[in-house]
Structures are given as C-alpha cells and as structure tokens.
Amino acid sequence: MHDFDYQNGNLFCEGVDLNQLASTYGTPLYIYSENTIKDNFNRLSSALSDLDHRIAFAVKSNSNLSVLKTLNDIGADFDIVSGGELFRVLKAGGSANQCTFAGVGKTREEIEYSLEQGIYSFNVESEAELRFINEIAKEQNTIAPVAVRVNPNVDAKTHKYISTGKSENKFGIDFEFIEDLYLKASSELNNVKLRGLQMHIGSQLTQIKPFLEAVEKVSPLVKKLKANHEIEFFSIGGGIGIIYEDALASGKKEWWDNQDPENKPLTVEEYAKKLVPILSTLDIKILLEPGRFMVGNAGTLITKVLYKKIGAAKNFAIVDSGMGDLIRPALYEGHHEIVPLIKNTGETQVVDIVGPICESGDFFAQNRDLPLLQEGDHIALLSAGAYGFVMASNYNSRAFPAEIMVNGTTHKVVRKRQSYDDLIMGEEL
C-alpha cells in the first residue's frame, strides 16, 4: 500500500498535486511520501510484534537526511555500509549504537571512526577483516562489537546482481566455517566481542521460500553459537520485495485482495507468519535490515517529455531525466511503472522512454504501451524511492535532481537541485 493516486485526473502524493510540484520546482524531481514510509515501518513492526526485534533500515537504499530522520523519529535503527552513511545517520539525529556496519571492504578510517562513535556491531565479511578490526580496536584500547555475516548458500531467486547468499557471491563467510571462526575469535582475538550473527540473501524477493530456507538452515547454527558465546542478536537481513509492474494499483488494498492466492506477492504479514514461529524458538533479539520495502514504493521520479521522435523501427519519447538520476532500468533492466501526471485514458502508443545521456543503455522503458504522450507532458516513474537517488551520478555533467518530502497537504524541499557551481565543487585549475 502507498499514498500515490489520481484525484480528479491529477496524480497526487498524499494531499499534494504532483503537477503543482513539477511546475514549481521543475524536473527531474524526486518526491517521497512521508506517511508511506511510516506506514511501511509500522506495518512490518506490528507484523513482528510477537518477536523481540529491531528494524535497522538499510541506509544504502535511500540516505536522504529527511528520510533517515523520519525513520529515526519512529524508532528505526540503521544498517550502514560506509563511514559516509554513519555520518549521515548522526546528522539525521541517530546514534552509532543504533547502527550495524555491513560491507566487504571496510577501511581503517571507517573502522576507527565507527569505534570512536560507538558502533553497535561490525557485520564482518571475512576472517581478514575480523583480524583487522581486532588490531584497530587494540590500538584504540577498546573492544569492537562484531557479528559475522554467514553466507548460507541459498538461492534467493532474484536478479543475479542483487543475489548475495550463494557461495559464489562475494558476501559473507561460508556456513561451514562459522563455528570454527567463532571459537578462534573467542580464544585468539581479545579486542573483539562476538555480539551476533548476520545474513542477507538478496534483494527484491517476492516469495517466502528462499527466506524460509535460509532461516531454517541458519537457525540451528544460531542455537549452537548461543550455547557457546554470549551473542545477543541474529540479523536476518533485508530483501523483502515490492511491486514494480502494477505499482499504482498496488497502493490499494483491493488489488492485494484480488491477487491469485497461489501466486500472491509476498506481504510482510505472510513473511512474519512463516518466520516468527521459527525465529521465536531462538530466544534471541532478531534484527531486520529492510531497505527497498521501507522506501521503494514511497518515492517517485517526475520527468518531462522534451521531444518525440518517430523512427523507422521505433517511437521514442525523450525525457529530461535519465540513467544518471535512476539507473535501475539500465543496470538490471529494473521495471518502473510509468504514468502521466494528468490521467489520459484515450489513445495509447508503444514507445521507448529514453533519457538525454549519451549511452544506448539510457532508457527507462522499451516497447512500452503507454497513454499517448505529447511534448511537454509530465510522467511519473513509480516505485523509485529505493536505489534511486542514492545511485545517481553526474555523468555527462548533469546536475542531481531536487528531492521533496510530502506529508499530508504540505511538502518540503529536502535536497536542493544541484547548480552548475555544485558540479565543479572541489575541482581546481
């Protein structure tokens, strides 16, 4: 469910007309719905209410300070992957002891900074990293809290670029090495404290099966580790998928009620129903690291049709945004539903929606049957709140779009559009 829908033929985010925002602030423009973010958090949290749990928002999915503040204010923790993300959490009013620090390549500077700030846990991805953290903690005369990321070798059945829990992926430590590593760490590494165990099998999972398989496989390991070490948490990672293809309709409960029960996309209620009975037997705090689920359907990217081009093989609508603002379609053929800001139920046309960037991969949609678009029309790319702006680049020296947060009938610019001066900031002749 989310808060984007037509009202009298105009696309609204909560109580705000997106046509108004597009004409006031120009395009491209990211818009976020604060109440959708809060609802997503509250829905997940209440589905898990029988479990001792914490929700650590995966900051990588959307690190805008106002998004982080919104989540911090309603009780979220944070899963970070860099010193920069820790800095953002602190700026948004959070603290390091709400943060787990994941990622395969933590640097000395990042480890030192996190220790100084009082990180809750480093989620360690190799033995070499574990030893390095121990060494730095020793230099600082402190104890580093750590959890090891176990790679359960489970097929997440998602796009290969967002699958992380198979042995051939670079993430985590193989399941069969974990017990030995915990023994080694507790006997040899005096400056780390084993605080938990973590896993994350992949992103955009829309069925329960891979989650279930991973939790069933790793739970006995958690029990064994808990018997021999003072671990206090098991993080089951993120990965809950969202609806991309039918994004607008999925804002309404009726859409979910009408899905074929056999192939219904995963809901958080179903996720909790299947996982809580197993997880509650572990008698340990459960962490979750959702990113996409929390913010994906809470954001949209608005862009304007600059030109139409009728080619021999294809029709193109060239828009003022591209892969520099939203790279998912180019990177992993990610689908975003595209709707006009002014509803148009008339004629349709099969088009490629392409950007201005000098790359053939710079497209938002190919051979898509869309309401007939005219030059000057505004369109919305839905479900763009996760892995959208955070992956933006200045390629072709194009400025970052502005970001706006909507709450009810009010809105706020939460990141200004970049200027040409911003583009050369830090450069010297």
Ligand SMILES: Cc1ncc(COP(=O)(O)O)c(C=O)c1O
């Ligand atoms: C360790 C870890 N946790 C959580 C996430 C968030 O995943 P998602 O946005 O699919 O929930 C990721 C995403 O890559 C991740 O690598």
